[in-house]
Amino acid sequence: xxxxxxxxxxxxxxxxxxxxxxxxxxxxxxxxxxxxxxxxxxxxxxxxxxxxxxxxxxxxxxxxxxxxxxxxxxxxxxxxxxxxxxxxxxxxxxxxxxxxxxxxxxxxxxxxxxxxxxxxxxxxxxxxxxxxxxxxxxxxxxxxxxxxxxxxxxxxxxxxxxxxxxxxxxxxxxxxxxxxxxxxxxxxxxxxxxxxxxxxxxxxxxxxxxxxxxxxxxxxxxxxxxxxxxxxxxxxxxxxxxxxxxxxxxx
Amino acid sequence: xxxxxxxxxxxxxxxxxxxxxxxxxxxxxxxxxxxxxxxxxxxxxxxxxxxxxxxxxxxxxxxxxxxxxxxxxxxxxxxxxxxxxxxxxxxxxxxxxxxxxxxxxxxxxxxxxxxxxxxxxxxxxxxxxxxxxxxxxxxxxxxxxxxxxxxxxxxxxxxxxxxxxxxxxxxxxxxxxxxxxxxxxxxxxxxxxxxxxxxxxxxxxxxxxxxxxxxxxxxxxxxxxxxxxxxxxxxxxxxxxxxxxxxxxxxxxxxxxxxxxxxxxxxxxxxxxxxxxxxxxxxxxxxxxxxxxxxxxxx
Numbered sequence: 208x209x210x211x212x213x214x215x216x217x218x219x220x221x222x223x224x225x226x227x228x229x230x231x232x233x234x235x236x237x238x239x240x241x242x243x244x245x246x247x248x249x250x251x252x253x254x255x256x257x258x259x260x261x262x263x264x265x266x267x268x269x270x271x272x273x274x275x276x277x278x279x280x281x282x283x284x285x286x287x288x289x290x291x292x293x294x295x296x297x298x299x300x301x302x303x304x305x306x307x308x309x310x311x312x313x314x315x316x317x318x319x320x321x322x323x324x325x326x327x328x329x330x331x332x333x334x335x336x337x338x339x340x341x342x343x344x345x346x347x348x349x350x351x352x353x354x355x356x357x358x359x360x361x362x363x364x365x366x367x368x369x370x371x372x373x374x375x376x377x378x379x380x381x382x383x384x385x386x387x388x389x390x391x392x393x394x395x396x397x398x399x400x401x402x403x404x405x406x407x408x409x410x411x412x413x414x415x416x417x418x419x420x421x422x423x424x425x426x427x428x429x430x431x432x433x434x435x436x437x438x439x440x441x442x443x444x445x446x447x448x449x450x451x452x453x454x455x456x457x458x
Numbered sequence: 459x460x461x462x463x464x465x466x467x468x469x470x471x472x473x474x475x476x477x478x479x480x481x482x483x484x485x486x487x488x489x490x491x492x493x494x495x496x497x498x499x500x501x502x503x504x505x506x507x508x509x510x511x512x513x514x515x516x517x518x519x520x521x522x523x524x525x526x527x528x529x530x531x532x533x534x535x536x537x538x539x540x541x542x543x544x545x546x547x548x549x550x551x552x553x554x555x556x557x558x559x560x561x562x563x564x565x566x567x568x569x570x571x572x573x574x575x576x577x578x579x580x581x582x583x584x585x586x587x588x589x590x591x592x593x594x595x596x597x598x599x600x601x602x603x604x605x606x607x608x609x610x611x612x613x614x615x616x617x618x619x620x621x622x623x624x625x626x627x628x629x630x631x632x633x634x635x636x637x638x639x640x641x642x643x644x645x646x647x648x649x650x651x652x653x654x655x656x657x658x659x660x661x662x663x664x665x666x667x668x669x670x671x672x673x674x675x676x677x678x679x680x681x682x683x684x685x686x687x688x689x690x691x692x693x694x695x696x697x698x699x700x701x702x703x704x705x706x707x708x709x710x711x712x713x714x715x716x717x718x719x720x721x722x723x724x725x726x727x728x729x730x731x732x733x734x735x736x737x738x739x740x741x742x743x744x745x746x747x748x749x750x751x752x753x754x755x756x757x
Contacts, residue, residue: 210563217556218549295549303547306513308564309537455514 208310211318212325218295219286219326226285230333233278237337240275244345276348279337280360283330287364289323290371290383297380312455316376316448320440323368331361358429362436366394369436369443376450463489463525465611465643471509471519478667480505483519485662485672490640492633494654494675495647496734497664498742503647506664507615510645511541523611537566540604544616546596550589554582557603565607576602594625601632612636612644618653626650630657651734663738670741675734682732683717685724686710695724702740713740 216223243249296302305315338353367390374386399406409417424431466487473480480502487493497503508514510521512532521528523535548557554577562568577584580598582591588599597617604612612633618626630653636642648654654661654675661678663671671678685695688709699720701713713732714720720729732740 208564210560213563214549214560217552217560220551299549300545300547301549303543303545306508307511307536307539307541307543309533309535309566310564311533314533 208314215322218292241344286326286330293375352426355426355429359425362432365436467522469520480667491659492644493660494658502667538610540609540612542600542614554584567608573606683729684732685712686728702744
């Protein structure tokens with residue numbers, strides 16, 4: 208099985224190279240952010256806020272923090288798209304090889320999930336290091352809040368990947384784009400359906416309370432998303448195994 | 459006397475696809491032999507191989523590899539099997555080194571020294587992407603993989619098709635070396651009967667999903683004969699001896715299933731040894747151009 212994980216990582220080689228570039232980019236941005244937060248515009252905005260009690264200056268600092276968080280999540284997003292493995296396997300006709308290996312169908316499916324965890328592990332690890340350094344050097348956001356954001360982002364990406372894998376197994380080779388489209392759509396529909404009344408109230412009232420609540424949820428209740436991600440992953444694995452066994456490993 | 463073990467055993471195996479049916483297929487492959495699995499395209503060779511490897515499930519019947527039923531633990535059994543398909547299946551960006559990394563983490567008995575020795579012997583570059591390999595090189599790469607985990611059974615599906623005669627001979631030489639070990643067995647599916655005639659000890663002939671002939675190659679070749687006669691002489695030949703009749707250069711050619719009996723019964727007629735290709739062709743065309751039709755034409 209380990210060999211199949213290595214093969215999947217080889218398939219994602221290009222993505223890993225892009226990941227490297229993105230990490231470098233995020234590191235540069237982080238350094239710039241730290242410098243700005245200490246000596247530049249963000250620091251000045253903070254000083255202005257303190258001096259004039261002008262709330263708009265505080266918004267600037269918040270805004271820049273949010274932008275940085277978005278940039279920080281880029282490494283995760285880069286490694287999160289797993290459908291490329293299916294595309295590469297389909298192009299090569301790898302089924303001819305995998306079906307003759309001394310690896311059961313269950314383990315062949317499991318190898319895909321292990322690869323996802325390996326990729327997310329790399330992405331999350333890098334993000335945590337950046338978050339740790341940033342929280343040490345600036346006092347705009349705490350490490351705990353950063354950790355919450357990273358956990359939430361990893362969980363959302365894990366849910367997305369879990370759905371993508373199931374759909375890739377279900378649709379078969381060459382239909383990865385459908386899996387890529389249907390998965391986020393399904394996630395969005397579920398999220399909207401579960402919060403429909405809150406969204407309606409917020410739109411009717413015309414306030415940004417919902418966004419603030421969302422941000423708070425992401426920062427402080429990320430464990431809920433993590434639990435959902437674990438549950439979806441487990442269900443996705445068993446469904447994928449069932450589909451793969453029905454198709455005798457041909458996806 | 460020591461009993462000959464069967465490495466592959468198929469008993470009444472049936473697989474129905476609706477438009478194609480593998481019907482009650484039964485044969486065995488003795489340990490240490492080279493078994494040629496012949497039949498025209500679409501006869502059911504690849505389906506049978508896929509059933510053996512548990513890639514697809516049989517509707518009925520039993521398949522045993524190394525004396526064990528495949529249903530229980532087919533993945534473990536595949537540890538001792540090397541497989542070569544007519545299409546490569548490795549990713550085009552992969553190099554010999556990448557394949558080695560992957561395989562040594564899959565096969566317990568993977569021997570990277572053997573693998574790199576084969577790559578060297580086949581003049582396959584280890585750092586070149588296999589997408590840039592020619593068909594012959596791709597086939598050699600597959601064979602190198604199949605032989606590098608100390609497999610006891612080599613199953614090959616049309617490994618020599620589309621290759622030039624020099625590469626084909628090279629392959630056949632490698633297969634010969636493989637079966638020098640007493641417990642090594644080869645099941646070689648092909649429609650190129652010339653290769654099998656050089657290499658095979660046993661022959662299994664499949665046509666339209668049914669096993670037509672199975673047994674020792676020399677026995678099959680010895681039993682069958684190609685009788686050449688005039689159309690008018692055809693009715694003299696005993697019908698149970700005739701497999702099929704085909705028009706020849708100066709009359710008709712008849713494939714007979716008991717050459718010695720024919721030689722005794724019809725000493726005036728010319729009976730030549732039949733090749734595997736002759737046997738295959740006559741059996742394949744048996745339903746469409748049978749003796750009944752030919753005798754009717756003669757009348």
